[in-house]
């Protein structure tokens with residue numbers, strides 16, 4: 001196995017970091033070819049896997065050997081490969097699968113990150129420059145990519161849900177509206193923990209059919225209304241709490257305030273707002289939020305924010321920020337009440 005980056009000289013650390021895209025693309029190709037699914041019943045030779053995936057046997061062997069050197073797959077015996085704990089996560093049929101995320105990051109996200117320089121020079125989304133339309137319009141116009149994005153949200157954010165449920169007490173909420181609730185993973189987990197609660201999931205029309213199917217499969221369709229719309233126009237009224245997980249970080253301040261004002265109008269003078277995001281810590285403190293911030297700049301054109309920036313956003317939208325509840329994950333529950 002390669003030594004951890006911290007044990008290397010500064011020059012080698014930098015060299016290793018600058019080759020990060022090797023890993024992105026190697027993991028992507030294994031995910032796209034479905035190698036982990038092909039290994040779920042036991043080890044197989046590179047030749048067998050190449051025949052199954054219509055790839056070049058020697059080239060595929062070299063890919064798997066490289067991935068095995070970083071703990072993804074293991075060469076069990078001569079040219080036969082097996083799953084490792086990390087490779088298990090590349091299977092498509094396991095809870096919390098990272099396969100869709102790895103594919104999404106290796107395709108259109110990789111392409112957009114290739115133009116990070118443009119984003120830094122202009123402050124604008126490189127994705128939008130390439131595709132001539134905003135990210136969420138593109139996902140609506142390309143249902144296959146939209147479906148992969150929904151699945152990838154569970155891959156990237158799914159593990160945050162249990163951390164949020166451990167840290168934040170949703171008791172007392174009768175109807176919870178999950179605004180931009182995507183595939184329904186978050187509202188399903190909350191409704192399962194709080195059996196008396198009802199839910200409303202709101203998202204774009206292109207997403208909602210997939211969501212409905214997921215809620216039916218989870219046995220929650222009767223407790224969760226599914227509503228299609230555009231949160232820049234309005235959001236459904238009638239809930240006593242509005243949850244927005246990883247919505248506000250997709251947008252600039254002006255658009256974020258527009259969404260939050262619509263939640264404020266739907267809430268009236270009661271109830272609460274729950275924004276779930278990472279908070280950018282001050283100074284040099286390490287935090288996933290600092291690189292997510294770059295991803296938000298390059299992709300939807302949004303940003304991660306500091307505590308002060310959330311306070312100002314809440315205030316501009318008619319809320320007072322009452323509490324920031326940290327979780328074991330990188331996200332916090334930022335609670336607000338109507339002002």
Ligand SMILES: C[S@@+](CC[C@H](N)C(=O)[O-])C[C@H]1O[C@@H](n2cnc3c(N)ncnc32)[C@H](O)[C@@H]1O
Pocket residue numbers: 136153154157179180181182183186202203204207229230231232244245246247250
């Ligand atoms: C980053 S995803 C977050 C999904 C989910 N909340 C989660 O935490 O996994 C953003 C969501 O916002 C939805 N969205 C984007 N633009 C929207 C709009 N104008 N109106 C309603 N939903 C929108 C997307 O379809 C997507 O499901």
